[in-house]
Amino acid sequence: MSGQRVAVLGAGSWGTTFAKILADGGADVAVWARRPELAREIRESKRNSDYLPGINLPRSLWASSRLDEVLEGREQVYVSVPSQSLRENLAAVRALLPDDAVVVSLMKGVEKGTRFRMSEVLEQELGVGPERIAVASGPNLALEIAREQPTAAVIASENHDTATRVALVATNPYFRSFVNTDVIGTEFGGVLKNLIAVAIGIVDGVGYGENTKASIITRGLAEMTDFAVAFGAQADTLRGLAGLGDLIATCGSSLSRNNTAGRLLGQGYSFSEVIKQMNQTAEGLSSVAPVLELALERGVEMPIVSQVAEVLAGTLAPRDIAPHLTTDPMPQGE
Ligand SMILES: NC(=O)C1=CN([C@@H]2O[C@H](COP(=O)(O)OP(=O)(O)OC[C@H]3O[C@@H](n4cnc5c(N)ncnc54)[C@H](OP(=O)(O)O)[C@@H]3O)[C@@H](O)[C@H]2O)C=CC1
Numbered sequence: 001m002s003g004q005r006v007a008v009l010g011a012g013s014w015g016t017t018f019a020k021i022l023a024d025g026g027a028d029v030a031v032w033a034r035r036p037e038l039a040r041e042i043r044e045s046k047r048n049s050d051y052l053p054g055i056n057l058p059r060s061l062w063a064s065s066r067l068d069e070v071l072e073g074r075e076q077v078y079v080s081v082p083s084q085s086l087r088e089n090l091a092a093v094r095a096l097l098p099d100d101a102v103v104v105s106l107m108k109g110v111e112k113g114t115r116f117r118m119s120e121v122l123e124q125e126l127g128v129g130p131e132r133i134a135v136a137s138g139p140n141l142a143l144e145i146a147r148e149q150p151t152a153a154v155i156a157s158e159n160h161d162t163a164t165r166v167a168l169v170a171t172n173p174y175f176r177s178f179v180n181t182d183v184i185g186t187e188f189g190g191v192l193k194n195l196i197a198v199a200i201g202i203v204d205g206v207g208y209g210e211n212t213k214a215s216i217i218t219r220g221l222a223e224m225t226d227f228a229v230a231f232g233a234q235a236d237t238l239r240g241l242a243g244l245g246d247l248i249a250t251c252g253s254s255l256s257r258n259n260t261a262g263r264l265l266g267q268g269y270s271f272s273e274v275i276k277q278m279n280q281t282a283e284g285l286s287s288v289a290p291v292l293e294l295a296l297e298r299g300v301e302m303p304i305v306s307q308v309a310e311v312l313a314g315t316l317a318p319r320d321i322a323p324h325l326t327t328d329p330m331p332q333g334e
């Protein structure tokens with residue numbers, strides 16, 4: 001569906017990569033970068049040297065630091081800012097959002113304090129109904145995609161037509177979008193795999209091997225599924241690209257910022273030292289508290305995520321994470 005006029009809000013590694021995906025699929029894409037110098041670099045040099053070094057962006061890509069210029073006349077608006085900053089960013093978007101525009105979350109976090117998913121924050125702050133909201137999630141490490149290595153994603157919306165319209169635009173020869181109506185499962189899949197990737201990073205940093213990691217990934221998927229299903233997700237969604245697919249990609253790659261943050265913790269750096277060293281967004285570090293609060297609310301046990309929280313708090317030594325995979329003396333399960 002070439003020629004659709006779309007906007008991407010956020011020019012970090014994922015926003016810029018997603019803008020490239022859309023432009024390479026034939027869309028007319030405008031990107032909003034909060035820093036004018038980054039907008040200028042994308043617009044004039046077709047580069048984003050801070051976030052995607054060495055990547056040439058499509059010639060058609062346009063960028064500005066002015067929201068009004070970027071949003072004018074856009075039929076689809078993709079949002080990719082750090083989750084904890086979404087609500088404050090949307091205040092300026094509401095008045096400028098074109099009538100009938102579909103809004104797509106590319107983010108993988110839960111808001112601290114309120115514990116809302118990103119699609120819920122979009123609905124609340126933009127005054128847009130769920131039929132005009134979609135979420136995108138899957139095994140999507142930005143730099144691999146920017147290098148045009150093939151992958152796939154799920155586009156979910158409560159409205160099947162909305163998901164289909166977005167998926168048609170967010171598809172190109174190296175990126176395939178599948179359609180789903182399970183927004184909760186698709187969104188929580190992306191949030192939860194980040195937390196398991198932090199756990200994998202921790203045991204990697206400690207120096208444990210493949211058995212430990214395979215145990216954490218397998219039990220982590222069970223934990224992700226129990227949690228998401230308790231909130232109304234379909235278990236199948238967690239077995240698909242937005243769950244297992246993303247879990248494999250993120251747990252297996254040093255490109256993952258969540259995995260990297262975990263590795264630093266496993267090597268003995270404290271939470272505050274890790275924050276200082278990270279120059280990109282590791283959403284799992286912010287989502288761990290709201291996810292555990294939600295789990296408590298629904299009575300879902302999350303032993304791996306709980307241990308990640310304890311390592312972050314400094315109350316559990318990283319080397320002790322694996323033996324406590326469950327506190328149940330006789331655990332049932334696969
Ligand atoms: N990178 C990836 O591989 C993938 C990321 N995601 C998700 O995409 C979302 C965005 O992450 P990603 O692009 O990777 O992050 P990055 O750290 O690469 O970039 C963050 C971007 O957000 C901007 N930003 C930072 N703070 C604020 C703020 N308070 N208000 C507005 N903009 C801000 C930064 O601008 P500045 O440069 O000016 O600081 C930058 O453009 C996350 O939810 C992540 O989970 C999903 C799939 C893949």
Ligand SMILES: O=C(CO)COP(=O)(O)O
Nearest residue numbers: 138139140141256257258
């Ligand atoms: O979501 C991602 C891959 O699908 C990116 O993971 P990180 O945020 O850990 O880099």
